Amino acid sequence: xxxxxxxxxxxxxxxxxxxxxxxxxxxxDLRVRAGRHLAVNGLDLSLGVGVHGLLGPNxxxxxxxxxxxxxxxxxxxxxxxxxxxSIHRRLDLRTLRRSIGYLPQEFGFYGRFTxxxxxxxxxxxxxxxxxxxxxxxxxxxxxxxxxDRGNSRMKTLSGGMLRRAGIAQAIxxxxxxxxxxxxxxxxxxxxxxxxxxxxxxxxxHTCVLVSTHLVEDVVAACTDVVLMDAGRVVFHGVPADxxxxxxxxxxxxxxxxxxxxxxxxxxxxxxxxx
Amino acid sequence: MTAHISTGLLGRYVGGxxxxxxxxLWAMEAHLEECAACRGRLAEMGDVDTAALLARVxxxxxxxxxxxxxxxxxxxxxxxxxxxxxxxxFVPWLATTVLVVLVAxxxxxxxxxxxxxxxxxxxxxxxxxxxxxxxxxxxRRVDPAHEMVAATARAGLGLVLRRTLVVLVVVxxxxxxxxxxxxASPARWLLPCLAFTMCxxxxxxxxxxxxxTAGLALLWAAVVIGPSIVTARxxxxxxxxxxxxxAALTVVVTxxxxxxxxxxxxxx
Numbered sequence: 001x002x003x004x005x006x007x008x009x010x011x012x013x014x015x016x017x018x019x020x021x022x023x024x025x026x027x028x029d030l031r032v033r034a035g036r037h038l039a040v041n042g043l044d045l046s047l048g049v050g051v052h053g054l055l056g057p058n059x060x061x062x063x064x065x066x067x068x069x070x071x072x073x074x075x076x077x078x079x080x081x082x083x084x085x086s087i088h089r090r091l092d093l094r095t096l097r098r099s100i101g102y103l104p105q106e107f108g109f110y111g112r113f114t115x116x117x118x119x120x121x122x123x124x125x126x127x128x129x130x131x132x133x134x135x136x137x138x139x140x141x142x143x144x145x146x147x148d149r150g151n152s153r154m155k156t157l158s159g160g161m162l163r164r165a166g167i168a169q170a171i172x173x174x175x176x177x178x179x180x181x182x183x184x185x186x187x188x189x190x191x192x193x194x195x196x197x198x199x200x201x202x203x204x205h206t207c208v209l210v211s212t213h214l215v216e217d218v219v220a221a222c223t224d225v226v227l228m229d230a231g232r233v234v235f236h237g238v239p240a241d242x243x244x245x246x247x248x249x250x251x252x253x254x255x256x257x258x259x260x261x262x263x264x265x266x267x268x269x270x271x272x273x274x
Numbered sequence: 275m276t277a278h279i280s281t282g283l284l285g286r287y288v289g290g291x292x293x294x295x296x297x298x299l300w301a302m303e304a305h306l307e308e309c310a311a312c313r314g315r316l317a318e319m320g321d322v323d324t325a326a327l328l329a330r331v332x333x334x335x336x337x338x339x340x341x342x343x344x345x346x347x348x349x350x351x352x353x354x355x356x357x358x359x360x361x362x363x364f365v366p367w368l369a370t371t372v373l374v375v376l377v378a379x380x381x382x383x384x385x386x387x388x389x390x391x392x393x394x395x396x397x398x399x400x401x402x403x404x405x406x407x408x409x410x411x412x413x414r415r416v417d418p419a420h421e422m423v424a425a426t427a428r429a430g431l432g433l434v435l436r437r438t439l440v441v442l443v444v445v446x447x448x449x450x451x452x453x454x455x456x457x458a459s460p461a462r463w464l465l466p467c468l469a470f471t472m473c474x475x476x477x478x479x480x481x482x483x484x485x486x487t488a489g490l491a492l493l494w495a496a497v498v499i500g501p502s503i504v505t506a507r508x509x510x511x512x513x514x515x516x517x518x519x520x521a522a523l524t525v526v527v528t529x530x531x532x533x534x535x536x537x538x539x540x541x542x
Contacts (some may be wrong), residue, residue: 094428108417127427
């Protein structure tokens, strides 16, 4: 007897296909220009599935790195591979961009749109299949706890809600690479706890790169830490290593903060000596 | 199998009675698979606890559903699908364009009423009239969400072409009406208008659309609009003689655009 199942979607072949790349993000000697100077200068980095915290002082090149990974900027030199696609001049970015979610540092929005309209608009831009859009938008709203504000206009939202709307638009296409530039700015402590648990959940099957100034967020929610200074990776390890480095350090209120300043200090001392 | 299951037995079955002999159980379930009437009775029986739970859940749900007022249906300022064709911020820019054409039309009509022989301002402005709309089709300065939009799959020539098309669809009828009022044939300005728009798009890939449109508009003002007004004679570029040139330019630039469509994914 034949039976029709009322299932809306079957699992797509693409989602069970084995990955053919070792790292979601792989950069070798990457150089990126921001204006006239090289904001990213000789960066080596390999990131796979997990939550990666990107730390570094202002001007270290974090935002430029985020933008080049989001394919908004072109590398000026070196190699960059995203999901196995090597970024070069002839590459058609369209396919790759479908698998990337990006929350820029300055989250701009249209005040007259409702939250749902805004995320629908971004879902359309990201080429989410039309029949999946309502489900995908609802899921993104629920994951960021915005489901009850879906019909509010963007201009009526508080700062924390706007951030969450930004995160919702970044995850609406179920990206394989998720880039978030300072997503915790403007969130209150409770929302940050929620955000951390969302990060952990996303990190089980996505390569999440979160840039932040809050060392605590990284220690609490990230599987590893990338510390940048002057366009280069200074340190790449697990949060415990960062905390461990803090035993020797002096400046900072928590051991993670001490670790951060200590690692930067060591690096700068080594650079100065060289 | 004709006999239906007795109510007593069904009750024991629903209650999860382990005392029912395996062969009876098997026969019952076989009968239930075949008999819709007995399945219906089975569904109605349910145990008391489940029925009470369901009733409680239902009351709770009803209360919470009626507590949340239905979302107010708000009047949309643009239909939601329109964002696929225009930037959400484009209305004021297009309105400005229409206003500029109307002002030019006013000048022309006033000049005609005085019996002057100045070249038509509408025709002179026509080639650069879509530029305001085209410049705002893809620019960081006007679109607050540009950084996000620029990283999406649809970003690129296709999206810009869609938006340009809308600009043309709005601007060309306005120009046609204005041109008709001042007595200029559409052939004189339509091709230059299309050629200039394509040039702006092609140049925009290299230097960005706002710069490309600004540069071309300045060039046009310096080479054509200014001299035409000073000498009171319509530039040769806007006469029928120049049409083949404009047509050739449109074709060449369109081919260039098609050849370079991939690089447009990184329009600034």
